[in-house]
Structure formats: structure tokens, C-alpha cells
Amino acid sequence: MSEIEGCVDAYRAYLSFRPNTMQKVCEETAERLYEHMVNVVSTILGLEDHRAVISRLVRKLHRGFAKGESYDVIANILLYFVALYHDIGKAELHYQLYAHRKLGRPVIPHNLASVAYLVYSSTRGDWYTKWLQLFVERFGFDPGIAKDLFMAATTAIALHHEYFDYVDGGLSLIDVITPMTIAYAKNVDLSLVLHFHKTVSDVLNEAWKNIEKLSVLSQIKEYVADLLYTPKNNIEIEASEALEYVSTLHYELGGWVFATEGIEVSRGTLPTALSLAEVLTWALAIADNRVAQARGSGGSWFSTIVSQYYGV
């Protein structure tokens, strides 16, 4: 059986049991995926201390803000973005099969699948241009910085369950842990093709419908409306392709700097971008954990540790 045929069969299997099982699962669990997105967005936008740090990092990246907008607005946009998409990987086919007990394990961590969704969106169509337009046109960033912001956000999503799994003596391991190394550590088959059924749009639309009503969103609503990526067709993307972009940012800042012979490559903004990714990761983990606690779950070990650190 070819890979494509296998995928088609998997889709059919998924769709065939989906209506009844979905209903059952929804009845059993207190929080649906779109509800979780809404809750985490709502929670993360309330993390004022983190927003302040993110604002300062964004200001450092920008070096001269000319539009009169507050850096808090941009910090909120980034927080909203990571919160909205951090769990979209749970809509991926393999995770759905796992959630519906048709697979013994998730095959790929959903946080990495979430990155796959965003990478897919940024390599096809004009969604990526919309991201650039927002930061370049509305806020006056250089395109290179706008790209760094995107990479920082995807890095945070990739690491929000993983960061502390590898902690060793307080070293900021975000510098050395890359999504690719996580994939190896978690024994992820990098050639795995990830599938998002086009109905993932329904999840996101439903989430957005609720999020736009949130009072905390009023400040950034006009900016983030265009950042909603809702595909009209099914999505297929290799796991490795999803991770290699984010890993590249890490390699550059971590142990390996691929200098070009005779040409000094100095992007002074990259360390700041990685620091930004780190704070976004912590903020996301805390928000995720608070929402988990609210629904009666303890949250991940990582998020518990982060919460203890902050005394929350």
C-alpha cells in the first residue's frame, strides 16, 4: 500500500468514527480544543509581568519605535498568537487517532505538530505576508525582525511542554535544545507526514468567535484578525520540514554558528529573539497550566515547576 493510499485509509477511518466518538469524548471532557484555546488566550493576556518583559525585549529588537503604538500591544499580539496556536497540533490526524484510542501513543508530540501547522501556513499562500505586513506596515519593524518575531513565537510553541524536561543546573537550555533534538529525544519519525483535515478551520473559527468577544482582546483585535489561518483544503506536511526552520534559529544561537567564510555574519538581534522565545515559552506554560488547573487537571510537570518558580 502506498503512503498516500495509507493516508486516505487513515482519513476514512478517522472520519468514519468521528461523529459518534467525538460526541462521546466531548461529553466526557470538560474542555474542548477550541474552548482550551479561548481559555489560554484569556489567561495569557492577563500575565502582566510577562507582558512587561516581552515589551522590553520587543523594544530592544526594534530600536526606535516610530509609530506611537505601545510595545505592550505587540507583546499582547505575540502572547495571543502563541496561545491560539499552541495546541492546534491536537487537531492533527495522528493525535486525533490517539485521542480516540485508535493509536497507542501520539506518535509526534502535539506541540511539534502545532509548529507544523504554522510552518505549513507560512510556506503557502499569503498568510506569511500578512504577518509581515502587520509588523512592517503597522508597527514599522524591519522585515528581518518581523521574521524573528515569527520564529520566536513558533519556538515558544515548540518548546512549551519540553523546555524543562532537559533542564540541567539552571542553564538556559533554550539556547541548546532545538525542536529537532526534541524530536530525536522523543523518538519521532521525522519522515512522518502530518495530516490536518480541513475541518481544523472549524475549530479555529469557533475559537475566534469566542475570543473576539473577550474584553482583553479589544486592544489588539484589529491587528490579529488577519493572523487567523483557516485552510480550505486538507494539510499534509512532513514533520522534519516543520522543524528545520525553527531549529535553524537555534543552531545559529546555540552551539553552532555557521559563519560564512570571509564574511562576518552579525545579526545582533538574534540573541534577543531567542530570549523573547524563552519568555513566551514560560508565559505559555503558565497560562496552559492555569487553565489545566481550572479544569481540575494538574497540568504538565514542566508547567508545575514554572508555576512554583513564580509562586503561582
Add this chain to the structure above:
Amino acid sequence: MNVVLQTNGKVLKLTTHIVTPVFAKLNLLGLLHIVHSTGKAIPIKINPVGDIYELHVYSSQGFEEEFVKTLISIAKQMLRSSEPQDEEKAKRKQKKRKQEMTGRKRIVIEWFEVDQRYLYSGSAATALLNSIENLISASNYSYSDLIELLMKATRHDMRSGGKSPTLLLAPDLGKYSTAQIPYDSKYPNIVDKKLNRKEDLYLCTAISLIGLHAGFKLRVIAKNFDDVYIAIPSPRKQLSGLRTSMLYWIGRRLSFLSQKIGAISTLKREGRFSLSMPGLYAVLSPVIKDCVTSSSMLSAFEVVIYRITLEKGRGGGQYVRDFVSMGLDRVELLPDGISSVLLANINRLRDLIINVPEFFKLLGEYMLSGDDTMYVESLRVLASALHDRDISNNVKAVIREVLEHGTR
């Protein structure tokens, strides 16, 4: 100019200039390198159109100026004053060229450290090796004008009987390079027409040179000649969004690999060192696989590998010995274990290449053919090297590690 955005963001379509297809590939890599370094723009699409490439960049205000300044900055880093090795020799040279050198620095390309004539000669050398910045101001072109020049698909094909350009930048001229056709003044100048002044700006040539530095180079030094191996990655199909930056990253890693391997001298060795084209493909593969692992992305790229022999002494010529173009999709066949060991021992990779080039040759042949027996044979060659008394224990330690992780 295609302005699609409202305020200070716009999409520019830059186009590679072409002398030969390889020159265009170098041009693209150089353009990507400059654009990435500016921070004022990012590539959003690469579109191969025949032998040329269209590079769509999303840019902000001031990009044109930043592009030119970055080009100058990179060119300055590439070019540096050479320190004469021998004092007496230097004095003789100084005396001989006193008049010629007055007020000027003798500058050579850092990596090659070979005679300038391999890359430039006559007025072209003077023009490029002097400050490019001065040339820009002398040429009365505004920053926008310069970018405009890069937005037109320009084929530099002036068959005016001048000497041919160096094969380093245009190896696909092949045998025709010795026939003294077809380009006037060696390289295309800024507007592709003969200017009266000697200080013409060779803009696209400078960009291609940056592309050369952003790719892979390996110099093998022999008594009467040098062999220069060069590998240039390029896209096979249209790339958009984040995908466009992957070509840049592959180039960065290949350039990094060049630094790690450095030059290889065969002066004290018997016989001619020969790293076959499949062998070089295998040498490049670990860093490529470290950057791009998905089959869909690997199949979107190819790499042009060529070996040029540069004769030493007066009247030394240059000859293309090998020239191949290979898809990067075969990189997938490089076993992960071997890839990891070679990356972990990248500082000793040079020694491995010098001592067991046959291993890389067979590994490359396995990757290109998919024939498992080649793979087994490559490991056998490696195992026999453990019995070679001429090979140091340090290298043998790496060999043992490779053998240990050689399973697929």
C-alpha cells in the same frame, strides 16, 4: 517595481544576471546572502525561470541603501590587504610595481590567497579590488538605480573578442574559456556596456563572488597546479515563504564546512589526491542533512559541483576537470548514524578526507546509486584503514566511531 503594500513595505523582484547558468546560481546565492544580512528585507519567493532566478523580497523603507551598503561591507570583508610572505620578495615586488601601487592597496581574495589573475586581471581587478564604495559614488548611480539594475534579467553576452572570464565563476564555459570568447573586459560591468573609465563597477560579478564565498570551496595544493573544488546549491523549483531561506542556510553550512576543511596540500604525498564527485557529494551531505531533512525540501534543491585546475607559473591556465549537477534528494540515503558522527567530528573531517578519500567516494556512489554493496564496501575500506600504519591514532579513533555507528 511591483509595489503591493500600502506604506513602507514593498515586494521587489530581483533577478539574477547571467553569464552562464552557474554564474546565475552564484548570483542568486550572493543576493540571498546580502538580503539576509540587511535585515531590511526578507526573501519570500524564489522562482527559477530558465537559467535565471527571480528573487522576490519583501522590503521596508531604506532597503536599497542598506543593500548597497551591506554589499560593500561584505565585499570589504572578503577583500583584505595581503601581507607579503617573503620580505625580500615583497621589496622586489614593491620596487617593480611602485608606480602602479602608489595610493593603492594590493588586495587579494582572502580565501584563495592565490594570484589575482585567477579571478581578475587588468582593469577588472583594479575596479573590483579598489573600494567598491568609491566606485559607486564615482558612477553617479543612486541606490535605487543600482537596485533597478538588479531587477532586469540581464544576459551579459558581449562577443567582442575579449578574454574569457575565470572558470571559477563560470565553469560551464568549459573548453570555450580558452578560445578567448565571449566577454569583453572579463566580466559584466554595471550597465553591460563599455565605459571609458577603467573603474567600472562590476556589480553582479561582486554579487557572484559573494555567492562563491557563501558556498563550498576546497583547495587542493599540488606542485605545479592547484585543484579547486566548488559546490554551489540552487533551487530546482519555486520556493515560497519560509522555504526561501533554506537555500541561504544550506549555503551558510557549506561555507562553514569549507572553513573546517581548509586547504589540503599534497606536496609531501605521492600520487595525485583525488576526491571524486560522488566523494565530494558525500563530504557535503552531513551538513546539508543537518539543515534540511525532509524529502520534499531536499528534492527542491540541487548542487553543482566542479573541479577546476589552476596551473601555477607564468601563463598558467585554468581547466575544468569535472562538472556535475546533482539533486540533493540523494542526501536522504546518508545513514543518520554516519551523518551524526561526521558532524560531531567535523574538526577532524579534513584528516579523514585526506587519509581515506576512497571511503567518501564509495559512500557517495552508494548514495547516488542506492546500491547497498557500495555502502558495505565503503565501510570495508574504512575498516582496512585501521591497519594502515601511516594513519594517525586520532584519525583511527574517528574511523572506529564511524564504523561503530555505521549501521543504518
